Amino acid sequence: MGMQNEKVALVTGSSSGIGLETAVMLANAGFKTYASMRNLDKSKNIREIADKNNLPLYVIQLDVRDDGSVKDAITKIVTAEKRFDVLVNNAGYGLFGSVEDMSMVEIKAQFETNFFGVVRVTQQVLPVMRNQRYGTIVNVSSVGGRIGLPVLSAYHSTKFALEGLSESIAFELESFGIRVIIIEPGVIRTNIINSSISAKKAQDPKSPYFSLTQKLDNSFKMMMASPTSLHPQEVAKVILQAVLSENPHLRYTVGGDADALIDARKNLPDVEFRNIIKKNFSS
Numbered sequence: 001m002g003m004q005n006e007k008v009a010l011v012t013g014s015s016s017g018i019g020l021e022t023a024v025m026l027a028n029a030g031f032k033t034y035a036s037m038r039n040l041d042k043s044k045n046i047r048e049i050a051d052k053n054n055l056p057l058y059v060i061q062l063d064v065r066d067d068g069s070v071k072d073a074i075t076k077i078v079t080a081e082k083r084f085d086v087l088v089n090n091a092g093y094g095l096f097g098s099v100e101d102m103s104m105v106e107i108k109a110q111f112e113t114n115f116f117g118v119v120r121v122t123q124q125v126l127p128v129m130r131n132q133r134y135g136t137i138v139n140v141s142s143v144g145g146r147i148g149l150p151v152l153s154a155y156h157s158t159k160f161a162l163e164g165l166s167e168s169i170a171f172e173l174e175s176f177g178i179r180v181i182i183i184e185p186g187v188i189r190t191n192i193i194n195s196s197i198s199a200k201k202a203q204d205p206k207s208p209y210f211s212l213t214q215k216l217d218n219s220f221k222m223m224m225a226s227p228t229s230l231h232p233q234e235v236a237k238v239i240l241q242a243v244l245s246e247n248p249h250l251r252y253t254v255g256g257d258a259d260a261l262i263d264a265r266k267n268l269p270d271v272e273f274r275n276i277i278k279k280n281f282s283s
């Protein structure tokens with residue numbers, strides 16, 4: 001049974017990358033942290049970190065695509081803790097492929113995890129936060145929630161949708177003392193490049209978009225491997241700082257690349273901005 005003064009946090013997709021680092025950082029900061037993941041076989045790494053550092057961190061099964069799994073996990077936490085302070089909606093993956101090459105099944109699967117997964121978990125947590133009249137929801141979007149690159153239209157669409165959801169519910173929830181925070185990382189060195197999926201048709205060399213898809217895939221691999229790409233701890237730091245802030249902003253970007261792209265998007269006419277993207281990603 002949790003003690004009333006221990007703040008409780010849940011992070012989705014904690015098996016690697018940003019989710020893992022965020023769960024560890026929240027636990028280090030004293031939050032009783034539930035590091036959730038769909039596949040508990042991947043929990044060895046985070047369990048070792050928690051044991052070694054004696055952290056208040058507990059691993060729990062949660063697949064954001066599965067109503068039952070989400071409900072079970074939230075019920076377990078609320079029954080044990082009787083409070084729920086912070087939800088970090090982080091689970092996600094990328095889908096490469098032109099809009100013509102992606103099947104509806106592939107596109108829907110992308111939304112099921114990156115967007116409906118957030119809705120599903122948030123809906124389970126909100127009644128608790130609303131009744132206690134406090135809580136913080138952190139949605140891990142992306143610089144890709146503000147700009148679109150070629151052959152990633154499904155991924156961008158999920159993140160644009162997440163931005164719209166977050167902006168909108170921030171208004172609904174404010175009067176109940178619930179804060180909504182959007183995190184927009186640039187390129188972060190995580191497992192996402194391996195966990196991302198290429199649409200089946202996009203892998204066919206006969207696809208008219210094959211070379212463009214390959215080019216983007218290679219660009220991302222190179223950006224991830226570059227010494228300038230950030231460690232996921234940098235995102236975790238921003239999340240912790242936002243969560244601990246008295247008056248958090250709605251949006252936080254992470255990384256010089258994210259700042260530069262969002263600034264350019266804001267300050268340049270569409271035609272100039274599109275030229276920059278074309279020069280860097282699609283010519």
Ligand SMILES: NC(=O)c1ccc[n+]([C@@H]2O[C@H](COP(=O)([O-])OP(=O)(O)OC[C@H]3O[C@@H](n4cnc5c(N)ncnc54)[C@H](OP(=O)(O)O)[C@@H]3O)[C@@H](O)[C@H]2O)c1
Pocket residue numbers: 012013014015016017018019037038039042062063064065090091092093113117140141142143144184185186187188189190191192193195232
């Ligand atoms: N890395 C970047 O450059 C970058 C930039 C901007 C935004 N982001 C966003 O950051 C978030 C985390 O990504 P990451 O870079 O840390 O990648 P990652 O290392 O691949 O981590 C993604 C996490 O999401 C989990 N996940 C995927 N599907 C899930 C599901 N159905 N239910 C529960 N968990 C699921 C993965 O679990 P499994 O291990 O089981 O697959 C993994 O734990 C994503 O939302 C991503 O869009 C990343």
